[in-house]
Amino acid sequence: xxxxxxxxxxxxxxxxxxxxxxxxxxxxxxxxxxxxxxxxxxxxxxxxxxxxxxxxxxxxxxxxxxxxxxxxxxxxxxxxxxxxxxxxxxxxxxxxxxxxxxxxxxxxxxxxxxxxxxxxxxxxxxxxxxxxxxxxxxxxxxxxxxxxxxxxxxxxxxxxxxxxxxxxxxxxxxxxxxxxxxxxxxxxxxxxxxxxxxxxxxxxxxxxxxxxxxxxxxxxxxxxxxxxxxxxxxxxxxxxxxxxxxxxxxxxxxxxxxxxxxxxxxxxxxxxxxxxxxxxxxxxxxxxxxxxxxxxxxxxxxxxxxxxxxxxxxxxxxxxxxxxxxxxxxxxxxxxxxxxxxxxxxxxxxxxxxxxxxxxxxxxxxxxxxxxxxxxxxxxxxxxxxxxxxxxxxxxxxxxxxxxxxxxxxxxxxxxxxxxxxxxxxxxxxxxxxxxxxxxxxxxxxxxxxxxxxxxxxxxxxxxxxxxxxxxxxxxxxxxxxxxxxxxxxxxx
Numbered sequence: 001x002x003x004x005x006x007x008x009x010x011x012x013x014x015x016x017x018x019x020x021x022x023x024x025x026x027x028x029x030x031x032x033x034x035x036x037x038x039x040x041x042x043x044x045x046x047x048x049x050x051x052x053x054x055x056x057x058x059x060x061x062x063x064x065x066x067x068x069x070x071x072x073x074x075x076x077x078x079x080x081x082x083x084x085x086x087x088x089x090x091x092x093x094x095x096x097x098x099x100x101x102x103x104x105x106x107x108x109x110x111x112x113x114x115x116x117x118x119x120x121x122x123x124x125x126x127x128x129x130x131x132x133x134x135x136x137x138x139x140x141x142x143x144x145x146x147x148x149x150x151x152x153x154x155x156x157x158x159x160x161x162x163x164x165x166x167x168x169x170x171x172x173x174x175x176x177x178x179x180x181x182x183x184x185x186x187x188x189x190x191x192x193x194x195x196x197x198x199x200x201x202x203x204x205x206x207x208x209x210x211x212x213x214x215x216x217x218x219x220x221x222x223x224x225x226x227x228x229x230x231x232x233x234x235x236x237x238x239x240x241x242x243x244x245x246x247x248x249x250x251x252x253x254x255x256x257x258x259x260x261x262x263x264x265x266x267x268x269x270x271x272x273x274x275x276x277x278x279x280x281x282x283x284x285x286x287x288x289x290x291x292x293x294x295x296x297x298x299x300x301x302x303x304x305x306x307x308x309x310x311x312x313x314x315x316x317x318x319x320x321x322x323x324x325x326x327x328x329x330x331x332x333x334x335x336x337x338x339x340x341x342x343x344x345x346x347x348x349x350x351x352x353x354x355x356x357x358x359x360x361x362x363x364x365x366x367x368x369x370x371x372x373x374x375x376x377x378x379x380x381x382x383x384x385x386x387x388x389x390x391x392x393x394x395x396x397x398x399x400x401x402x403x404x405x406x407x408x409x410x411x412x413x414x415x416x417x418x419x420x421x422x423x424x425x426x427x428x429x430x431x432x433x434x435x436x437x438x439x440x441x442x443x444x445x446x447x448x449x450x451x452x453x454x455x456x457x458x459x460x461x462x463x464x465x466x467x468x469x470x471x472x473x474x475x476x477x478x479x480x481x482x483x484x485x486x487x488x489x490x491x492x493x
Contacts, residue, residue, distance in 0.1 A: 120151025
C-alpha cells in the first residue's frame with residue numbers, strides 16, 4: 001500500500017483560482033469531499049487525494065487547462081472513466097486531474113468509410129450501439145465496455161475477448177486528435193490507409209496519458225457477423241486446457257474469441273451470472289466462430305475436432321444467441337464475481353507465449369502454496385494475455401503485501417517464459433517496479449526520450465509507467481556500476 005501525501009491547502013487555492021479563471025466554476029472541483037471520488041481508479045488499493053479536479057466541456061478548455069498547468073508547473077493526470085486496473089489515473093497530491101467525462105459526444109458515424117468520430121468520454125459500448133442501425137460495430141470489447149471510455153481504451157491499448165481475430169485498440173483506431181502540454185493541437189494517423197512520416201499513432205496508443213490529452217478519436221467499424229456460435233470445452237486439468245489453446249491456433253484456426261477459465265473462476269462466476277458453465281471441469285475454453293452461417297458451421301466442426309483430440313472431456317455448442325451471450329457474460333463478469341467469494345482481489349495482467357500456458361498455470365498453482373493465497377485464472381488465451389485474480393482480505397495483516405508479492409512473481413514468470421509484464425491494463429503505478437525486471441538501461445532511456453519529445457517538462461502523468469534508473473537500482477533489480485548495467489534482466493525473485 002502506498003502512503004497518501006497531504007495536499008497543500010495554499011497551493012490548492014492558488015491552482016483552483018487559476019483554473020476558475022479559464023473554466024466555468026462548475027468545471028472545477030477543489031474541496032476534498034468533491035475530489036474524493038477521483039482518489040483512485042479500479043486499482044483501489046492505491047489512493048491519493050488530488051489537489052484539484054477539472055472537467056472541461058470543450059477542446060479549447062482542455063488547452064486552457066494545460067496552459068495554466070504549464071505556467072504554474074503543475075503535474076497533470078488524465079482520467080477517463082476510472083475503470084483502469086493499474087493505477088494509471090491515480091492522482092498526485094500536487095497535481096491536477098483532467099477528467100474527459102464531459103467530452104462525450106459521438107460526432108459522426110459513417111457507413112461508407114466504416115468509421116466513427118467520437119470524443120474521448122464516449123463509452124466503448126455506446127459506439128457499437130450508435131453503429132448498430134448500419135449493421136456495424138466497434139470490435140474491441142474489454143470486460144468493462146459498458147462503462148470504460150474510448151479515451152481510456154486509447155491510453156491503455158485495451159483489448160477484449162474478441163481481440164484475437166479483430167485486434168487491440170491500436171488495430172482499430174485510425175486517427176487521434178491530441179492536446180499537447182505545450183498548448184498545440186496535433187493529429188496522429190488519418191482517414192487514409194497510411195499517414196505521412198513516422199507512425200506516431202502507434203506510439204501514442206498505449207502511452208497511458210504521458211504524451212498528451214486525447215480530445216477526439218476516429219475508430220474503425222466492422223460489419224456485424226451474420227452468425228456466431230460458441231463452443232464451451234471442458235478439460236480434466238488446466239494443463240490440457242492450455243495445450244488445447246495452442247492446438248487450435250496450430251491447426252490454422254483463428255477463432256473470433258478464445259478464452260480460458262479455471263475451476264475457481266468458473267465456480268465463482270456461475271452463481272452470479274448463471275452462464276451454464278461446467279463446474280466439474282478443471283478448466284473450460286470458450287471458442288467462438290463468427291461469419292456466415294456456413295463459415296460458422298464449418299469452423300465449429302473443425303474446432304470441435306481439434307478440442308476432442310486435445311483431450312476435451314465435454315463439448316457444448318451454444319444453441320441460440322441468448323446462450324452465446326450467457327457464455328460470454330460469465331467470462332466478462334469474472335472480475336465482479338470475485339467479490340462474491342473474497343473481500344478483495346488483485347487483478348494481474350501479463351502476456352505469455354501460447355505454448356507456455358500450461359507451464360505458467362502449473363507454476364501459478366505452486367505459487368498459491370508459496371504465498372498462502374488463492375488465485376482464479378481467466379485468460380484471453382488466444383493471444384496469451386492472462387488475468388490471474390489473486391484473492392485476499394486487506395483487513396488481515398500482511399495479506400495485501402503477500403498479494404502484491406504474488407502478483408510481482410507472476411509478472412516475473414511472464415518475462416521468464418518469453419512474455420511481457422502487461423497486455424492491456426497498462427503499467428501505471430502497479431507494475432512500475434516490474435518494468436525493472438524486463439527492461440535495461442538503454443531501453444528505459446529510449447522510453448524517456450520519447451516522453452521528453454512530447455513532454456519536455458515531464459508534467460503529464462509523471463512517475464507512471466517508466467521507472468527511473470535509480471529506482472531500478474534501489475529495488476535491486478539492476479546492478480549499476482559506473483552508469484553501466486552489465487545485467488539487463490537480473491531477476492528480483
